[in-house]
Amino acid sequence: MSHFSLGLAKWSVTIKTSWSNLLTYRLNFFLQVIGPSLVFFFIKYNLWWAIYNSHQGDTIKGMTFSQMMNYHVWALITSLIFRGYNSNSLAEDIRLGKISTYMIYPFNFWEHQTCQFLAFSSLQIFVSSVTFFILFAAGIVIFPTFSGVILGLSFSLLAGFLWFVIQYVCGLMAFWLEETWMIRVMTELVVNFLSGNIFPLELYPAKLTVFLKYTPFPYLAYYPIKMFLGQNDEIILPLIILLIWIGLFSLFASRLWKKGVCNYTGAGM
Amino acid sequence: MNLTSFKSAKNYFAVYRSFINNSASSAMSFRLNFFLFILIDLSFLMVTLGTTDFIFNHISSIGNWNRDQMLFFITFVILVDWAHMFFLSENFWELSILIRTGQVDFIILRPLSPLFTLFFRHVRFACIFNCIPILSVLFYFGSRLHLALWQWPLVFFLAFLSLILMGLIEITTAMAIFWIQEGMGINFLRIQMQNISRWPDFIYKSFWRKIFIFFVPLLLIGSAPIDIIYNKNYKALLPMIAAIIILSFFVQFILARALRQYESSSS
Secondary structure, eight states: OOHHHHHHHHHHHHHHHHHHHHHHSHHHHIIIIIHHHHHHHHHHHHHHHHHHHHSSSSOBTTBOHHHHHHHHHHHHHHHHHHOOOHHHHHHHHHHTTTTHHHHHSSSOHHHHHHHHHHHHHHHHHHHHHHHHHHHHHTTSSOOOOHHHHHHHHHHHHHHHHHHHHHHHHHHHGGGTOSOOHHHHHHHHHHHHHHTTSSSOGGGSOHHHHHHHTTSSGGGGTHHHHHHHHTOOSOSHHHHHHHHHHHHHHHHHHHHHHHHHHHHOOOTTO | OOHHHHHHHHHHHHHHHHHHHHHHHHHHTOTHHHHHHHHHHHHHHHHHHHHHHHHHTTOSOBTTBOHHHHHHHHHHHHHHHHHHIIIIIHHHHHHHHHHHTTTHHHHHHSSSOHHHHHHHSOOOGGGGGGHHHHHHHHHHHHHHTTOOTTHHHHHHHHHHHHHHHHHHHHHHHHTTHHHHOOOHHHHHHHHHHHHHHTSOGGGSOHHHHHIIIIISOGGGTTHHHHHHHHHOOGGGHHHHHHHHHHHHHHHHHHHHHHHHHOOOSOO
16 A cells, blocks of 8 residues: 555544544534534624614615625635634643644644544535525525635635634643633634624724734635625635635644643643 | 521531632632633623624614613623623533533532532632623723612622523523533533523514523523613513522422433442
């Protein structure tokens, strides 16, 4: 067996194992991953419904209620595609000394975590497709163009990888901290606020919108949504910025891992 | 109150004092957590208020409420959230571990109500100072709404009732862990319920409003007290108290059922 096919087999087996891990506790999977996005959408739907009802005029910043809802449906779909929670198990693995095994396995920790991410993403693409077709059948969302689907999906997967690396960095903090969930929650709060997940960036002050363009935040919601909606004025620049942020966070994660391993005590060994 | 129940209350109070002391000394071992908790609560406060403020840059009211009324409501709910985080929250995360490791055995054997030990054992001491910025913001928006001095004790009394109601709803929900063992999903469900209660009742469509008032009374946590404060509608206290009484009995009933089907993993 060649080195490449052996590597591929390891990745494929790990992805399959991750699938079965994710689907063993289906209720938990639903409550942890799908539930929060659905509740978030439910609140946003009701909130915007109340806002448009009490607002004099049909539009807010040029958006009608149905346009606003279309935006939020895509926010739901994109968040379903990539909003994982891998740092949770990662931090636990570090704290409980479980990563010791990865130091002797011919498959390192980063590869294992990436396989988990790929398994999660593939499962979530299925979940978000089902969600989309239900909402489409209910007439809440408009079917995107072919180019919209391709661009939206590509941006979502890249954004998913960026989110995964950010979560990985949060999880690696477990080398230094007893609890990392606080960092994770804080990251989620800030990302939700600045990414355009709560409302479109058009509603933010103009100066803040320009500044945010160069931060990783809008690439975690606003740009993937806009790609699906076909409202993409530019593609190349956002793509480059997104790739730069993925690169920077990956580099940071790798440095952090190297430093963290030096601190690692291997609890329970 | 007879002598026996007075002694019993005194006993519970002494035990609770030891719980607090233990939680405090444990929290002091991880001092960085104090700093992180301040950061997390400040970001939560800023993000929640910022979201509402940004929306009000484009509109003048939501329902009949203006910016200050909405921001006071949100800060009030955040105050209740803080109290919940301080007094109760950690116990929900620990419950699944207690059940899976069979530690509930020892809790049942103690001469204390299992409900008390299961849900009041841990106090999240690290977030003790976080009430300062929340209270400051609450006073700020309260003063913008010209709340009279006599209304402030009422605000805190209502916040206390809201905490009890929120606690009872969440304890009832958390009991499901006895059946499904794994607690992460249920705890995520709890957090989603908190998210629903953080917005005033009038934003929800009629059907959902009825569900979240009469079936799962999440909207009474924030909206009923604010209705009393803004509109002096003291009748709004009735459904709140009724929900607290009904849920108090329901919690006891569910706990008895949960303990009956609990299979100790340690024995």
